[in-house]
Amino acid sequence: MIATTVHQELVELTGGRVRFDEPMRLHTSFHIGGPAEAWVEPQGLEELRALLAVAASAEMPVTPIGAGANLLVRDGGIPGLVVSLNTPAFRRLLVDGETLTAGAGVGLDRVVAAAREAGLGGCEFLAGIPGKVGGAVRMNAGTRDGQGGFRAMSDVVARVTVVRRDGTVAATPAAEIGFEYRRAALNGDLVVEAVLQLAPRPPEEIGQRVTALMAYKRATQDLTAPSAGCIFKNPGGGRPAAGRLIDQAGLKGMRVGDAIISPRHANFIVNLGEATAGDVLALISAVQYKVMQEHGVFLELEVQVMPQ
Ligand SMILES: Cc1cc2nc3c(=O)[nH]c(=O)nc-3n(C[C@H](O)[C@H](O)[C@H](O)COP(=O)(O)OP(=O)(O)OC[C@H]3O[C@@H](n4cnc5c(N)ncnc54)[C@H](O)[C@@H]3O)c2cc1C
Structure with missing residues (x-):
């Protein structure tokens, strides 16, 4: 149980936006899950770092959540802080040359659409995968590429910016992240942004690949x-x-x-x-x-x- 002083600190720090005993079934694609002890949606990096500092001094666990599309939350709920970066500060998306930089809270559908609009290929495989960029990095999300092979985030991520539990911010090259099948070894770090390295591809070709992938998913999965x-x-x-x-x-x-x-x-x-x-x-x-x-x-x- 959260001590009264910590309770008060969280209320003040978030300007009253913290939600206690927030039902997690509202935040998971399974529509299952007991309550998060304290649900927070930081409005920026500084608020996130301050929340992590409170959690560290109160020895509270911290659980980052994206779209909740790969979660089974137990009926007893999640103790400590549950952090959602689905706020405008973490939903920035920028295309520069052949790179696409997206905040942790950007939906994968938006990544695919922005890349297509910019004529950049390589991330079509994300089409139809529900989730946010932070969750997709952590899960090394991937699937068939529509070309007879498989592709995952580790194939397109060039760099990830994380906030560590002690509040330090680090930009980590993909090679140092330790991507494995459906896993990135983040050691508890929170992803706040990822840079994807893409390659020029005509938007029509990207559109065709996305359409083919979606048709396959619709035919084979319960979407x-x-x-x-x-x-x-x-x-x-x-x-x-x-x-x-x-x-x-x-x-x-x-x-x-x-x-x-x-x-x-x-x-x-x-x-x-x-x-x-x-x-x-x-x-x-x-x-x-x-x-x-x-x-x-x-x-x-x-x-x-x-x-x-
Ligand atoms: C219908 C359906 C189809 C799917 N198809 C695919 C598929 O084809 N391929 C595939 O790979 N997956 C698939 N998934 C699973 C899911 O979409 C992916 O795993 C996706 O990457 C989860 O992203 P999320 O934002 O929902 O993460 P969440 O489910 O919210 O979290 C997943 C993990 O990431 C951690 N996490 C979340 N955000 C952060 C962050 N900012 N920093 C650090 N850690 C974080 C969480 O703590 C948790 O451990 C599918 C799911 C559904 C429901």
Whole structure:
């Protein structure tokens, strides 16, 4: 529980904008999640740094959130500060030559649109991935590139500006970030901005690629039902994709409470309405058990369970 003095400090620092016990189901694409102890939307870098200082001195955990499109928030909620950078100060977008600089709160759809308008290709793969730039860097978001290959943020990010927990700001070249499959080793740093290195490409060609990618996604995924996208990482090593393994284990349509394995895409779990995080976690365990039994493969989570 937040001490009264810290409570007061947060109220003063944010000019009363802090929200206590904010339901996280309002901020996740799954529409699931208990309350954030304190939800803050800093209006600029200085406010963010001041909030981090309060959290550090009160020894409160800090959780950054983007669009909440890859999250499973537990029913008990998230202790400490939950920081959303979805504010104008972190939604700046600038195209300069062949680089595109975007704040952490910029939506990926806006990145794709701005790049297309500027005749810059390379980030079309982000089309249809719900999320913000900060979350996409952290998750090293990626997918098929529409050309028979795969592409992820690590292929286009040149530099990331982060704020560390001690409030220092650092511009880190991509090579030092430690990108892996669906992960960037940020060590708790908060992404505030990313610079993407793109290449000239005719807007019509970009448009065609985006259209093809969107058509593929619409045909294969549940894009409108509440979900967090793919629940499990693909196991790699030449093994079939997680969705295929789940499908082959006969688990499409399996249901716990209001959580169901999507009949369209076996790596999606969909919230039929009133699913709890407990329902989803029970379904996840059942899938992991059955896939291990059937295929001898342990499916690791791609979705971020909060708190861990
Ligand atoms: C229908 C659907 C389809 C999807 N398709 C794809 C796909 O094709 N490819 C793919 O890769 N993903 C996909 N996803 C998952 C999701 O869109 C991506 O992981 C996306 O990058 C999440 O971004 P976000 O802003 O919502 O991050 P969140 O879900 O809010 O957060 C994800 C993680 O990033 C951290 N984080 C958020 N912001 C910051 C920040 N500023 N600094 C540091 N850490 C931060 C969070 O703490 C959390 O650990 C899909 C999801 C859905 C619902």
